[in-house]
Amino acid sequence: MTEASNARFNTEALSWDTNPDVQRATALAHTAYLARLPSDPAILSTYDVLDLGCGTGLLSLALAPAVRSVTAVDPAEGMIDALRTKLSSQAQEEEEGKEPIRNVLPVCALLQDPDDPLLATDPVTNSPRPNRRFDLAVSHLVLHHVPDLRSFFRTVHGCLAPGGRLMVTDFENFGPDARKFHPESKMDGVERHGLRRDEMQALLEEVGFVDVSVETAFELEKKVETEPGSGVMGPTVVFPFLICQGRKAG
Template structure:
């Protein structure tokens, strides 16, 4: 996974404690979860899946998916985010099928991924049925190495499924207030570009489609810090492929 700028990691460490209190983040994660479930196998098959949630944050998507699957390995480069995830996990009665991992992944064979969240056993070169990631891609400097790594993390026949807002032109920049542009590497993802990256990584049956749309309060004047009730509609893409 391409290394995020230090400022990005610092920002998310600082925001981790209050992350779950953001209504837009909560709503967007709920919509992503619904999108994934609508495209995944029926419950009897899905219940056997071992999933990797890449850039999991505080585990909002992780904990929505966990009841439907065998296990979720939740990975984030922000130690603060993983600390919040683990606090929530420890408050739940055992048994657990979630494992929080603080790591920057660059190697599919990284031993930090070898642990089974359900049994605790270690399996070298552990592979996953599905890799998901939500609202992460726009923070990553270079996407081709990320999808090459994801391809290596999947079993044969495994799938990648990621969601992020779409770069639909200059106005997509307004998704973030100017005060939070540090660590934003792109203003959404472009359909043709992400399709090409997935195909070049080796994925087949690639699909890039509009998953849902959301209204978001944006700055009336860039840099003002004031929204004044201004709302913009942002389309979110779901990008998927099969190994």
């Protein structure tokens, strides 16, 4: 991500979870992921997951109860601080009889190397595991902020264990209206107005993923500006979201 993206997300971190569009999109993405992952809890509970661009951890925390561990990575310190606060404030919930989440590790980093030592800590044992690899990599509403998708996916491919899976979700570039997903005041750090199906299919195959598929995962109805730059939210547009999947051979 760019410095513009980081600056924006650091500023918005404290209010991020109050955005109903963020909450709805994350819930829909979570449902889409679970529908495509093993339904047998005994299998899914062995998965070590890498969540790239995790933000405040909405998706990480939703996935955590079903998997072995989640390493939640984001370059915006404000977002990671918000996730750390959530994890550290579970004492009260534990007193109320709720099971605390202990298998999520927040990492503030712009990941560019699969062997980054920040990924080496096992969230469950809190012990180092050099050259650690993951069973599943996810990323939600992040790709439209990534300048170089080819480099990003090469890094993700390197982070996966043989047979590991990739699942990423973002809105589709379905035409001129796709630009309306962001108000004009929030265009800093937006690298593309959604994903193109054919480009994503070709890119994932190019970097080495097999069993690649790109399909509609869900639709999100969202209010957009009445006029670009007006700041007045009025009409709604239905934004299709793609889920792009692949597997590392082995």
